[in-house]
Amino acid sequence: MNIGDVAPTFSLPDTDGVDHGSDGVTVVVFTCNHCPYALGWHERLLQVARDYPQVTFLAVNPNDAERYPTDSYEAMKERVAADGGWPHPYLRDESQEVARAYDAKTTPDVFVLDADFRLRYRGAPDADHRDPQQNARWLREALDAVLSGAEPERAETEPVGCSIKWK
Amino acid sequence: MKVELLWWEGCPSYPETLEDLRRVLRDEGVEADVDLVEVETDEQARAERFPGSPTVRLDGMDAVPPPESEPFSLTCRVYRLRDGRISATPDPEDLRKAVRRTK
Numbered sequence: 001m002n003i004g005d006v007a008p009t010f011s012l013p014d015t016d017g018v019d020h021g022s023d024g025v026t027v028v029v030f031t032c033n034h035c036p037y038a039l040g041w042h043e044r045l046l047q048v049a050r051d052y053p054q055v056t057f058l059a060v061n062p063n064d065a066e067r068y069p070t071d072s073y074e075a076m077k078e079r080v081a082a083d084g085g086w087p088h089p090y091l092r093d094e095s096q097e098v099a100r101a102y103d104a105k106t107t108p109d110v111f112v113l114d115a116d117f118r119l120r121y122r123g124a125p126d127a128d129h130r131d132p133q134q135n136a137r138w139l140r141e142a143l144d145a146v147l148s149g150a151e152p153e154r155a156e157t158e159p160v161g162c163s164i165k166w167k
Numbered sequence: 168m169k170v171e172l173l174w175w176e177g178c179p180s181y182p183e184t185l186e187d188l189r190r191v192l193r194d195e196g197v198e199a200d201v202d203l204v205e206v207e208t209d210e211q212a213r214a215e216r217f218p219g220s221p222t223v224r225l226d227g228m229d230a231v232p233p234p235e236s237e238p239f240s241l242t243c244r245v246y247r248l249r250d251g252r253i254s255a256t257p258d259p260e261d262l263r264k265a266v267r268r269t270k
Contacts, residue, residue, distance in 0.1 A: 036180075036245040
């Protein structure tokens, strides 16, 4: 999927079994339970969801749970429950069809869609998973641009993380 | 000293660890080549007792030993830096401590 392309629509269950899909300006983050990059960026991404309540924020776990049981639907539910809930849904992509449709590469891999579901940003949340001061800057810059009707100056960065565990 | 860096291509962190490791070895005056061992299958991961990428071994011992419950598989290791932050690479000071302990 290239910048400007219309993103595929989808409907996936969250950890309560409720289906979600893109709605208005949307952030889709492919992520998982076990990857150090996903874990390192996790709190920053939660904070983005809290700071942009007008944006639909969807975390999607597409990893093969057979080979990686820590990414099973049950493990996702346990993680969200242990955290006392998340500010955004955590969706299970059991068939991996959504990850394939988005051509997601890593966990995390961030996609920002405008209200017409066109891809406006794709890549990493910021420059360093270890540095909380980065504050998901690239994602926030993209969201600020999209919400003001402008094109993000930095539309694409290299996604950095663990490879998606395909079946 | 036998120095090994075991890595899996699904994690992009091993080049940084290799750089850190070579710097620490140089700083500590250890003249040893780093053997790069690519782990490609789950079977090999189990045979090598590979808890994830990257893994540094000094004379066969893990420089930053994982919890005993850690499974052996093709995965990325979760390290903690000395200040508690999550990292895909070991803290260079932990590598230094392990080199000093081993030499």
